[in-house]
Amino acid sequence: MNDISIELVKRTSKVVLPDNLLFGRTFTDHYFEMDYSKEKGWHNAKIKPYSEFPVSPATMVFHYGQAIFEGLKAYKQIDGKIAVFRPEKNFERLNNSAERMCIPKVDEKFILKAMMELIKIEQDWIPTKKGYSLYIRPFIFGSDPILGVKPSDEYKLMIILCPVGPYYPQGFKPVPIYVTDQFVRAAKKGIGECKTAANYAASFAGQAEAKKEGYSQVLWLDGIEQKYLEEVGAMNIFVQFKDEVTTPMLNGSILPGITRLSCLQILKGWNYNTTERLISINEVIDSYKSGNLVEMFGTGTAAIISSVGRLKFHDTILQFNEDKAGELSTKLYEELTGIQFGEIEDRFGWMTYLD
Numbered sequence: 001m002n003d004i005s006i007e008l009v010k011r012t013s014k015v016v017l018p019d020n021l022l023f024g025r026t027f028t029d030h031y032f033e034m035d036y037s038k039e040k041g042w043h044n045a046k047i048k049p050y051s052e053f054p055v056s057p058a059t060m061v062f063h064y065g066q067a068i069f070e071g072l073k074a075y076k077q078i079d080g081k082i083a084v085f086r087p088e089k090n091f092e093r094l095n096n097s098a099e100r101m102c103i104p105k106v107d108e109k110f111i112l113k114a115m116m117e118l119i120k121i122e123q124d125w126i127p128t129k130k131g132y133s134l135y136i137r138p139f140i141f142g143s144d145p146i147l148g149v150k151p152s153d154e155y156k157l158m159i160i161l162c163p164v165g166p167y168y169p170q171g172f173k174p175v176p177i178y179v180t181d182q183f184v185r186a187a188k189k190g191i192g193e194c195k196t197a198a199n200y201a202a203s204f205a206g207q208a209e210a211k212k213e214g215y216s217q218v219l220w221l222d223g224i225e226q227k228y229l230e231e232v233g234a235m236n237i238f239v240q241f242k243d244e245v246t247t248p249m250l251n252g253s254i255l256p257g258i259t260r261l262s263c264l265q266i267l268k269g270w271n272y273n274t275t276e277r278l279i280s281i282n283e284v285i286d287s288y289k290s291g292n293l294v295e296m297f298g299t300g301t302a303a304i305i306s307s308v309g310r311l312k313f314h315d316t317i318l319q320f321n322e323d324k325a326g327e328l329s330t331k332l333y334e335e336l337t338g339i340q341f342g343e344i345e346d347r348f349g350w351m352t353y354l355d
């Protein structure tokens with residue numbers, strides 16, 4: 001396809017990372033950008049200095065929300081190699097989101113190559129400490145500068161990079177989760193399985209309700225009966241019963257997480273009885289009461305694994321180990337971060353290395 005034009009900033013000094021790397025606040029010197037038009041398809045691929053860009057107030061995405069994104073991470077491994085976790089899965093998912101949102105698909109191989117090129121230029125921005133990484137945010141939005149309720153004719157794809165610190169600076173800590181049946185995040189045949197901006201806007205009211213009650217995240221139930229577990233904010237959810245580790249099956253309203261998929265693969269390799277099925281909130285509560293529920297955890301790129309410390313639904317509070325992460329959560333966290341940081345052999349071939 002097209003070549004990438006590269007315009008570099010003049011760096012006068014070495015990259016100095018801030019001590020306190022809050023998520024999504026620090027951006028690297030450059031970003032990748034590509035345009036789409038009906039005549040030319042995807043074209044004008046370039047890496048250029050990070051900057052603001054002019055947009056028309058009529059830009060389509062502001063009005064009709066045609067926007068999709070991805071989130072993945074590059075790691076500086078213990079031997080100094082730079083590696084990205086399963087990027088081909090992210091670009092495959094980006095194209096699935098694109099299809100549902102009537103956005104033109106991208107050449108997955110080309111965009112992967114462009115991302116690796118950008119990371120190569122920005123490698124000094126990747127923190128070296130364990131738990132730190134470079135968060136990669138590819139996104140596409142409808143950029144036609146006209147109003148009209150229809151898919152945009154023009155799009156922009158961008159990739160921006162943020163060095164990020166560990167999700168749990170005080171160590172791997174369990175999180176309190178609030179189950180709501182007052183709001184719905186997504187419905188089957190809707191857009192729940194796409195990483196699209198609207199899903200997050202739809203989730204904020206429920207998120208605010210959880211915060212007010214002292215909980216950090218919402219566990220969403222299904223859109224029809226508000227009875228079956230779906231997922232948590234930006235994480236998929238797992239439940240460990242005494243003889244089974246299970247996660248809600250992908251049904252069209254759940255985001256197919258790459259960390260979720262990786263956990264299923266690891267668990268199968270460890271000979272756990274792993275299933276993907278319907279899990280009702282009542283089954284969770286009843287199993288807790290009967291002593292059959294061992295632990296629950298969330299999976300996602302940002303935190304990798306989040307152990308559930310407490311779960312509230314209506315007046316029922318399930319109390320897990322409040323200060324200590326669950327055994328299986330911890331084991332999975334160590335396995336995944338071990339593979340990502342090159343401490344554990346990459347037996348699945350998940351890491352893509354910078355050459």
Ligand SMILES: *Cc1c(COP(=O)(O)O)cnc(C)c1O
Binds near residue numbers: 071232234260302
């Ligand atoms: C990104 C995301 C996840 C987790 O996906 P990963 O690929 O594991 O990072 C789960 N749920 C939602 C709603 C998400 O946006």
